[in-house]
Amino acid sequence: MCGIFCVLNNFSNNCDNLISQLKFEQNIKNRGPDSFNFQVFSTNDCSLAFAGSVLWLQGKNLTPQPLEDSESIFIYNGDIFNGFDEATQNNFGDTKLFHNFLKENIKNDTLDELYKVNGPYAFIYLDKAKKKLYFGRDIFGRRSLLLGKNKEGDTLILTSVAKRKTEFDFIEVPSVGTFCYDIQKNRFEVYCWQHKNKNYFSKLKDFESFLSTEIGNVFQREDDKPSNDIRAFEENENLKLLKSLKDTGLNEEGNTVLDQLLNSNLWLDNVKLLQKKCIQNKDNCNHATIGILFSGGVDCAVLALLCDKYVDKNRPIDLINVSFDEAKNYQSPDRISGRQTLKELETCCPNRKWNFVEVNVTKDALDKEREVHIADLIYPLNTILDDSLGCALWFAAKGQSKEYVTPCRVLIVGMGADELFGGYIRYRFALKRYSWQGLQNLLDEDWQNLPYRNLGRDDRVVSDHGRQLRTPYLDENVVEFLRKLECWEKTYPSSDLPLGIGEKILLRSLAYHLGLKQAATLKKKALQFGSKIANPKENGHEISSRLCY
Template sequence: MLFAASVLWLQGKTPTEQPLEDKESVFIYNGDIFSGIPEQVRDKLGDTIPLLGLIKASENVCFALSRVAGPYAFIYLDKSRKKLYFGRDLYGRRSLLIGKNGNRFVICSAAKRRKGFEFMEVPSIGTFCWNLITGDLMVIPWQYRNKNFETKLEDLKGFLKQDLSVEGVLPPEESAIQTEIDSNNTTVLHIVEGLDTDLAFHKLLNIDKWLNNINKLEILLQKSIKARVSGIPNSCSNCLNKNVHCKHAKIGILYSGGVDCSVLAILLDKCIDSESPIDLMNVAFDESNQYNAPDRLTGLQGLNELRQICPERKWNFLTINVPQEELNLMRKECIADLIYPLTSILDDSLGCALWFAARGKQDDFTSTCRVLLVGMGADELFGGYTRHRAAFARESWQGLNNVLNEDWQNLSHRNLGRDDRVVSDHGRQLRTPYLDEEVVNFVRNLKLWEKTYPSKTVPQGFGDKLLLRCLAYKLGLKQVSRFKKRALQFGSRIANKNEKAHEMSTRLL
């Protein structure tokens, strides 16, 4: 067996070389533990060595992983038991692929196309254990299984062409969103129908229960952001080898001007020192229209509000303009390999858009940030997609419940691994504050009508993601709180509306 790793250092006083190997084990880890390991330990040692210590101390890989919170992918060889463990976190926030060529196997973060091996993404359904003596492969599932558990299990069996057992009794499915309708609880939503949005926001902010939920969300989101930006090295990507505490931007935000990313920006301002610039990455592919894509226009509007609310902060708004020729070239040279093994037109559009945004290049200037915050997960949590509005129109709360549950169950299997690969290619770490475990638990346990109201009786850009929009309004984002949801591929103008998103992209082959 061969082990190799490269390290993107963001925790601890010095980088931890990998693989970590001793007489008992080999450990390779890509992740960020934000809870479960004391902060003072992480500040000194990082999270790799302490996490390995937890695994060894418990003698139970899954129990050790259940004690920590944060994104991860890992490979752990227990030499004495001749067992190889590997897997991804519950939400699939870090990439992990498994490849095969005949009877040879490889487990890695990213792979190239057409190199003899076929690959698939390791499904986020639990921790896998390969018995190297018997050749048996087993999955130890999470405490609650995903609705797609059996489907993903069969997909992996078919790919590997071998049996795959489940340890113990199959766990129960994750609880569905509560759908019991109480007319007394939903009355509050009807009182905002037909109102001017300013007046509607004011009414909701003056209802104790709504305000309590808004405040709770603000506290949890700010805690999530602080955990993701504190403790990182004091030097930007350019000054890292100089070992100095520089004044360049170390944190960036994928920024369209929308409500998800603007709330992150306002709360981030409260979490870092006032002298640190923040890079706002705004990408556009609309070459024929001087790159005046919809996200560029809303991004500039959002920037104006950020400057009014946080005038002391230096906001670096990066206008990342991508001509068609460069898009074609970079897709062929590297982006298609990073998107692989995914192949759809949607993967093509989103993967390319995020790669250029994360590169952070505006003319001769390139962002110095090492951490990129993104709003992924907000639409699945708060009901922000157009299909949520359509489902509510067809079948009211029950229809919305079904689609929201389906979107949440699919989250770990869709794009998070891909996005981790394309961002990491630039030596930056993708961090997703909305997918913090505490934030998720709070929002998922709210009633549907306590977080969204995608009804045709209220304006689009108000009812959808209503709780998050109320928080934005409370934070001073009066314009941004009313911007309509626009997907990255359309807002940046990379997508061709005549193509079907889920068909295979010949450009990725």
């Protein structure tokens, strides 16, 4: 994890102290506590300043940033999960490997090939000779990158994190491809991802509107994504199996349904494939370097169990549970379900030390931290939902209970599970009103919107504590597997089954198969309600006055 920053002035004005003037420096340093460096590049007609901080998690040696050679200056925040063996990654580190891969694609004019990189990233790259500035985020938008401009329009900023009260306005760089700014021609280009969705061009229009300029060239490739039209599903064996569950006698937990599903080899095959696609991580360590945002629900429970499977047994795992329910001594719904699922984990994994970290947040602490700091991390987003989720995640990532502060450098979260497995309550209404085609369309729409919603915000608030955000459900291999399944192979939000069974039924089946029989049937609770940070009377889509300035 790193903090990256670049400021460009189209004149020869010196801009090397702008990061300090804007008070961005500390926020950038927070993201990478192991190293911070600065680099300036100036010519007769422009001046650029780069800053990079580093959280060192892998490789034999820390790679300081910015990374400079005779051709370029490069800053990078990301991980590579494919294409290189472990020895190569340990020797060179992901920063140098991505740098070399990027340079090769720039030379070959194949920047749209960056979508093949598995792993989250945001980067900024200066081609010194051609005076071109390249920047972008991964295809899912898992790492933050903001673009800012001043009112005069002569200074641009690219940064992981910004502040509200400055002379600059900011937007999130859309995850639509790799952007290129030709400094000499004062012109933007974009090398689009191969896969585009209906919001794709609207995001480019927003980008142009913000900069008050048109993108000069939009390099596109044909989209080879297959149509999402539903096949002749009435004859599908998995769907027949699900429909038969209507006549199954349900006990209080719905276990009979999951037992029956797992007795089907056809269903069990997908469950085992899903397990195989999930996270693997093997390191030796005797203190907790892995933390999990833990409400006790099925999403995080499965991740915890898989962490136990692949993380060295000598390493404790921190289960971080946040509550804002001061009036009820912090006995929020997530606190209650978290303790319940902890007992299941202790039964399933008796040789693992689980640290259940109770993060209790007073209203005074929430109000103070939001005003002086968290609102800047959430910016430029500004809704009530952004307020609730951003604050909840910031306090959770802080990981501080009365007697313990988590030392974890990686925080694992279940983001993307509802979009991929079909967990939202609105999917019930879509299926009931529009049948399977309507449900498929809504699943596709929600998935395609994911890069433009909250992942950049969540990266900003978690990384502020010098921890790296990991989203295993958004691993490219998991996504590819799940997106190829028909919708009824992963969710059955039908009134035939009670809430807490049909939604995300494939994931619930995996949890049950792994021994999490209670967690497998817990109803979904959004973080803002399970932690009791949100006021249910407020509309989450409205602008939050608490984030305004």
